[in-house]
Amino acid sequence: MENYKMLERIGEGTHGQVVQAMERSTGKIVAIKCVRSSDKASKNLLREIESLKALDSNYVVKFLDHFCHSFSFYLVLEFMASGLPEMLCDDDIWLDDSHLKTYAHMLFAGVAHMHATKIIHRDLKPANLLISSEGVLKIADFSLSRLLLSTSTADDDVDDQRSSQCYTGQVATRRYRAPELLFGSVHYDQSIDMWSVGCILAEMQMKTPLFAGDSDMEQIAIVVHNLGTPTDETWPNRNEMPDYNKLKFTRCNPVPTNELLPDFDELLVDLLGKLILYNADKRLNAQEALLHPYFFNEPLPCLEHLMPKPPKDHRQKLMPKPTKVIESLEKNFSCLYQILDEI
Template sequence: MEQYSILGRIGEGAHGIVFKAKHIETGETVALKKVALRKLEDGIPNQALREIKALQEIEDNQHVVKLKDVFPHGTGFVLVFDFMLSDLSEVIRNSEHPLTPAQVKGYMMMLLKGVAFLHHNNIMHRDLKPANLLISSSGHLKIADFGLARLFSEQGERLYSHQVATRWYRAPELLYGARKYDEGVDLWAVGCIFGELLNSSPLFPGENDIEQLCCVLRVLGTPTQDSWPEMVDLPDYNKITFKENPAIPLEEIVPDTSPQAVDLLYKFLVYPSKQRCSAQQWDSLRGITKRKCEEHVDFRLGRVLS
């Protein structure tokens, strides 16, 4: 740690406290994530190992946070990342006015490019949410916090924990206790983030897992075996029943939104995981803004947060 000067505390991530720091020799500003081990003999926590493994195994990408270094410290270790000024949650929360269609489009394009890159490298993030999407001073978005990340295979035979993803962004199959799932859980979260950008508030703000499922069903309607055949095979399918509830048109949930944006939102918020729009189809975002694609988008945080 002696090569860094601590400039302040940023916050807490999975298993660690994050600090803003400056490399004394180079002057570079970075983010240091200090991970403490409860007992030295316990070794490095599994989630931290996943984060290191996932980030070290993939090449650099402009929309995924860069792991610059790892070194031991005391009874734990330190991860060194690019420093980013803010996160998307703060941008949404502190903006006095709704984000413009051009801003929404820009953030979504960067998010989807990052997610497409992860999925191409067989990585499920499993905890996509605005707070884990870091924003630079120029408005550049990078996906961060890989504490729940997992490598997946095309065969899809591996069992995973269903207790992943922050509740408001948790896919319905996870809420029903799914142990076998795919990168569709990330795509559901992308849809939730998209809706939050459009509406300046979370789409499904459940206070517990049952209420979370109720929030989803209240908007998208109660699924049937025809609309979601895989539902009956989920572990918790028979543990709770819901009365039949018709869907609310998403146009009512995200008013003042272009038809193209609403149509894209529908493509992410689909019950069957395999039917969700893949991140590689980010080009579908054309048309969200009514102006031409070459319009200037000012993402500087000073403008967004003012």
């Protein structure tokens, strides 16, 4: 810990927070992820370290160091000036179709490398996509990542041995969770990441989540409403999902793509249509997606060195400042707490 000077908090997660720090010996600015000690947090931390050590891509956040201090674990990572959500919501930064296409290309390239290394992320979402001061998109937060296993010894929070890969189904943030996960599947592969990527690409255009459920049931209902009731043709192995037959669906047809994805480029609609599919076996993999005509059609992807570059204080700049009303409420609550303390 003495090797670093803590500067300010830049984010917070389930098990801890992320701070900006300076390495005392070099003056280099880094990000330090602090993870509070617990059995689950320790397990996720070890997986994150192993995944980051195995990966070597310009589109994955670099792992620099790790250490323990005061019953907490710390990961030292390269400092990233901003994140994809901040770039999308900043009115002072202009992102046109060529910029968004480059972000998409970077994302697919990072995912392709990750999957080629036999690692699935299992929590791809805009908040886990960071932007460097050079404007490069990088995949971060591998706390739910998993090495893909190819033998019958594969098990993840499941005691019994299976003849096929078996992992926990409690992964991925709800709005980016593939339908097989929503229905409790524990047999899946890289294709769950590709569903998430499809949702992210749509959100980059719409500036709002494609399927915005506030509960698992609502999420399922929204997906089924938009993609239509699953059939033998669209999802032949759906009855293998543990929770699929627990629900009954009113028959509905899929929403036309021009309504689901309004004002989208036709080639982007085609690309998304090959990612956001019930049938995981038919989803494009990341390498196939990189070869999709969308990336070779006008407007071409922006050159990386010309991408918008966030200022180093971009997150702080976008933090909402308290209004007079909020300040007044805070004072009132402060007085109330003092009164309660005196009682």
